[in-house]
Amino acid sequence: MSTKEILSKLKPVTLSLDEKLISKDLKDAIPHLKKAMDALNRIYLKQQDEKLPELYDKTMQGTDETLKDFFRAFNGPWNTLENYVSILPETENRRPGCSFYPEDFDKKDFEKFTSTLSKADQDRFLDHYTVVRKKAPGAYEAIPYHKYYEKDLKVLASHLEKASEIIKHPELKEFLKERAATLLTGDYRTSDSTWVKLKKTPLELIMGPFEVYDDAALGIKASYESMLMVVDQEKGAALSTIEQNIKHLADYIPLPHGSKAAVGGLAPITVVHEIYGTGEAAAGINASAFNLPNDPWVRKNVGWKQVMIYNIMQAKFENCTRRIAQKLVEGGDETRFESYFFTVLLHEVSHGLGPAYRQNGEPVSKCMGPQYTPVEEAKADIGALYILLKCGDQYGIPRFAPEVLLKSFLAGLFRSIRFGLHEAHGAANIVQFNWFMEHGTIEVKSDGRFVAKPHGLEKTTYELLEKLATLEASATPEEAKAFLERYAKPTPVIEKAIASLSDIPVDIRVTWPDL
Numbered sequence: 126m127s128t129k130e131i132l133s134k135l136k137p138v139t140l141s142l143d144e145k146l147i148s149k150d151l152k153d154a155i156p157h158l159k160k161a162m163d164a165l166n167r168i169y170l171k172q173q174d175e176k177l178p179e180l181y182d183k184t185m186q187g188t189d190e191t192l193k194d195f196f197r198a199f200n201g202p203w204n205t206l207e208n209y210v211s212i213l214p215e216t217e218n219r220r221p222g223c224s225f226y227p228e229d230f231d232k233k234d235f236e237k238f239t240s241t242l243s244k245a246d247q248d249r250f251l252d253h254y255t256v257v258r259k260k261a262p263g264a265y266e267a268i269p270y271h272k273y274y275e276k277d278l279k280v281l282a283s284h285l286e287k288a289s290e291i292i293k294h295p296e297l298k299e300f301l302k303e304r305a306a307t308l309l310t311g312d313y314r315t316s317d318s319t320w321v322k323l324k325k326t327p328l329e330l331i332m333g334p335f336e337v338y339d340d341a342a343l344g345i346k347a348s349y350e351s352m353l354m355v356v357d358q359e360k361g362a363a364l365s366t367i368e369q370n371i372k373h374l375a376d377y378i379p380l381p382h383g384s385k386a387a388v389g390g391l392a393p394i395t396v397v398h399e400i401y402g403t404g405e406a407a408a409g410i411n412a413s414a415f416n417l418p419n420d421p422w423v424r425k426n427v428g429w430k431q432v433m434i435y436n437i438m439q440a441k442f443e444n445c446t447r448r449i450a451q452k453l454v455e456g457g458d459e460t461r462f463e464s465y466f467f468t469v470l471l472h473e474v475s476h477g478l479g480p481a482y483r484q485n486g487e488p489v490s491k492c493m494g495p496q497y498t499p500v501e502e503a504k505a506d507i508g509a510l511y512i513l514l515k516c517g518d519q520y521g522i523p524r525f526a527p528e529v530l531l532k533s534f535l536a537g538l539f540r541s542i543r544f545g546l547h548e549a550h551g552a553a554n555i556v557q558f559n560w561f562m563e564h565g566t567i568e569v570k571s572d573g574r575f576v577a578k579p580h581g582l583e584k585t586t587y588e589l590l591e592k593l594a595t596l597e598a599s600a601t602p603e604e605a606k607a608f609l610e611r612y613a614k615p616t617p618v619i620e621k622a623i624a625s626l627s628d629i630p631v632d633i634r635v636t637w638p639d640l
């Protein structure tokens with residue numbers, strides 16, 4: 126596929142911001158925050174490949190505008206939508222271990238080496254926040270990120286400190302200072318905990334190494350990423366009623382066979398508008414929502430924050446989901462962003478409800494093998510739909526007509542299935558589609574379009590929810606596999622529908638607001 130063709134799958138969107146949401150001091154601090162985030166981006170490029178910063182600069186100083194657009198969207202020469210294939214003939218495809226490991230990384234040789242080490246030494250090599258380098262054949266060293274990237278981190282910290290001098294909001298000011306300090310010492314846990322506890326700040330900033338998706342070699346090394354977001358207090362306030370009622374929502378998700386839900390502190394929900402992103406957060410698809418930090422200690426002892434990125438979600442809905450609904454669903458014009466927003470929100474909430482532990486105390490995630498993720502994703506989707514059907518006008522949840530819900534839901538299913546028929550989220554969506562087809566909730570017309578039949582929707586939805594919860598509570602990996610083999614199969618109807626969407630963008634690529 127040519128560079129132009131890959132770019133054409135992502136609709137360019139220029140984001141804007143209602144400046145009433147930011148005060149003068151914040152406006153003055155934003156350029157410093159962006160400089161700190163640009164320093165972080167240098168680290169991210171080095172994590173991908175040590176030579177990437179140089180290639181990045183050369184490209185941006187060049188005259189090939191298509192190539193520049195590609196680098197802006199993907200943060201490098203690799204197509205993140207398709208196995209990190211390089212678009213440049215002179216650059217190789219991205220290495221599975223990126224630059225987290227030596228260039229000629231041999232997994233077996235590394236595992237042989239670490240197996241000889243003490244537990245404490247092993248932990249340093251398998252830590253999320255160390256770079257692995259070769260000292261001699263068969264011998265390795267582990268260097269903490271804060272040492273390896275110290276020079277860039279010092280630049281980053283100095284800009285964060287400047288921003289904190291300008292910002293008036295006392296907790297945000299302190300948090301920025303603390304984040305700058307902890308990025309330099311590697312004590313992420315302290316400021317991650319502060320971040321979860323931050324309340325009513327006008328800005329949200331995440332900055333540091335978080336997700337391990339880029340490490341396709343061992344899946345343990347975290348990539349640096351940063352997102353700067355303006356908090357929408359008004360939209361957030363509307364959701365605090367939902368937050369306070371999570372206990373009641375939990376009653377709608379079954380706990381079969383003596384299974385137990387997760388206990389512990391509940392996560393605050395924040396609604397934001399993203400105004401800048403760098404690092405892993407700016408390489409390919411922009412997130413619509415996230416849930417951080419990942420550190421199990423912080424999650425257990427402090428909690429986590431659920432952040433909904435309103436402006437990104439809205440742009441994705443208008444440019445992709447709504448167009449899919451118009452093309453594939455009879456009366457698809459009736460889909461509404463609001464119902465889509467609450468579906469995504471309650472999907473995240475539903476991940477925290479239903480079976481987390483089996484009767485014998487084993488975590489559900491450990492009992493089903495690779496079948497767990499598709500089943501859990503389907504449960505979160507179906508849990509969200511069921512809560513929307515049952516709880517409209519209660520607990521802070523608006524009421525939507527079942528027909529509108531089902532149409533938006535269908536369009537959302539196809540939006541996700543497009544990202545891959547054979548991976549976990551794709552499989553989860555196919556399960557739901559096939560279940561609804563089998564139960565007559567969706568009908569297909571001779572022209573391939575779908576008709577939503579909301580009669581009996583509540584019952585059909587509950588039956589699938591109960592089925593998924595039962596699998597989580599008691600199924601062996603083989604039983605879960607048999608269920609997925611039956612329901613997660615892409616049928617000709619699905620394949621035909623996906624093929625008909627070729628002129629609709631898969632996602633968006635953003636130009637940040639001018640601030």
Ligand SMILES: [Zn+2]
Binds near residue numbers: 472502
């Ligand atoms: Zn999910």
